[in-house]
Amino acid sequence: MSELFESELAGLASRRALRILRSTQGRAAVIDGRELILFSTNDYLGLSHHPAVIESACRAAREYGWGSGASRLISGTTIPHAEFEQAAAAFLDKPAALMFSSGYAANTGLLTALMGRGDTVFADRLCHASILDGARFSGAKLIRYTHNDPDDLARRLAAAPARGKRLIVTDGVFSMDGDIAPLAELAQLAERCRAIFMVDDAHGFGVSGPQGRGTPHMAGVHERVDIHVATLGKALGGEGGFIAGSRSLIDGLINFSRSFIYSTSPPAAQAASGLTALELVKSDTGAKLREKLFENMRKMVQILEKIGYNTQPVESHIVPIVMESGERLTGCYRYLLERGLYVPAIRPPTVPSGGERFRVSLSAAHTGDDMARLGSVFDELKAGGLL
Ligand SMILES: Cc1ncc(COP(=O)(O)O)c(C=O)c1O
Known part of the structure; x- marks a missing residue:
């Protein structure tokens, strides 16, 4: 490799590093030889550890083998894939769904x-x-409208040339800010401008709305959403992504979506455990887990009130604590680690410069003690003038 390339890589490599876990990742994990309470995972309901979810993955692995051995169109589609897709489509009130190896x-x-x-x-x-x-x-031409601002979107729709297909897309729950999109207003604009309306509800699926069906159901607009994307990697506690929509959309994707066609199918075990997790989400267990998560959200609001942090209302289980000065982020992060708490520090380019923050990710698996500990360490940071 050329020296220039090496030095470019060295500059990039110093920005981020991997942390190796020596245990499962539940409410706590062993990282660098210490047990830390995690406020970092998207396993919002704690289902990655549910015995029924693990058992169905094991059963499917014994029956179908671990790897799927081929892409979905060749010989990589098994009964669990088809069953998961049917159940996911029915849960979202859509005619069909298609599973991918990830939400990405x-x-x-x-x-x-x-x-x-x-x-x-x-x-x-x-x-x-x-x-x-x-x-x-x-x-396609990409036009980015101001965050959660339907008026800005309306202006940009009016200014854009009226040719080709138009697609309006939003996250349901935003992954770094935890706020929720104004779906009713966006649906109305999509209808008015004959645009396709797509919602990526990766973080709302399993948690928000009736039975955890997500933000489109919560806003009562699910029938007006043309394309509903969600993942198995967050509230379902697994891995994978899926798209729900009309039969013709799904048939089109089977024929034209390159990440679906030219990639090894996710293992049957991934689909089978996803289906079991989905059944749990729909059941009384899911309702109880969501209630526990909402209780932890209420506790988080109390913590933020106590430290006098009230710049952004808590709308979901993702709670950003945006720093007044990004320079203090690393110091606070280390202090939290010393006190046994792993709260990810998010920096540019994941968030814009000036938006450096802690992304507190809450789970139903967190106990009252975990929440109290988080509260008292934030108190200490505040008292020390760091936060
Ligand atoms: C809104 C959103 N969409 C898609 C993804 C990607 O999903 P996956 O992790 O399954 O690739 C994420 C991941 O964090 C996300 O936040």
Whole structure:
């Protein structure tokens, strides 16, 4: 490798590093030889450890083997894949669904299949990277509207040339800010401008709305959402992504979505455990877990009130604590670690410069003691003038 390339890589490599866990990741994990309470996982209901979820993964692995051995269109589609897709579509009141190996693959595979040169994607400025990447890879024009601002979107729709397909896309629950999109207003704009309306509800699925069906059901607009994306990697406690929509949309993706066609199918065990997790989400167990999560959200509000942090209301289980000065982030992060708490510090480019923050991710698995400990360490940081 050339010296220039080496030095470029060295500059990049110093920015982020991997942390190796020596245990399962539940409410706590062993990292660097110490047990830390995690406020970092998207396993919002704690289902990654549920015995029924683990058992169905094991059963499917024994029956179908671990790897699927081929892409979905060749010989990589098993009964668990088909059953998961049917159940996910029914849960979201859509005719059909399609599972991908990740939410990232679902979004990029969808946008590149559906959109192209001459089309326009209107995306919220804070949409997840997988949506922005998919829009860019597709060759369509990407217009980013001001975060959660339907008036700005309306202006941009009016100003854009009326040619090609138009697609409006938003996260349901925003992954770094935890706030919820104004879905009713966006649906109305999509209808008025004859645009396709897509919601990526990765973080709302399993948690928000009736039975955890997500933010479109919570806002009562699910029938007006053309494309509903969600993942198995968050509240379902597994791995994978899926898209729900019309039968023709799903057939089109089976034929044209490159991340679906040219990639090894996720293992049957992944689909089988996803199905069991989905059944739990729908059941009384799911209702109790959501109630516990909402209780932890209420405790988080009390913690924020106590430290006098009230710049942003808590709308979901993702709670950002945006720093007045990004320079203090690393010091606070180390202090939290010393006190046994792992709260991820989020820096640019994941968030814009000036938006450095702690992303507190709450789970039903957190106990009252975990929440109290988080509260008292934030108190100490506040008292020390750090937060
Ligand atoms: C809104 C959103 N969409 C998609 C993804 C990607 O999902 P996955 O982790 O399954 O690739 C994420 C991941 O954090 C996300 O926050």
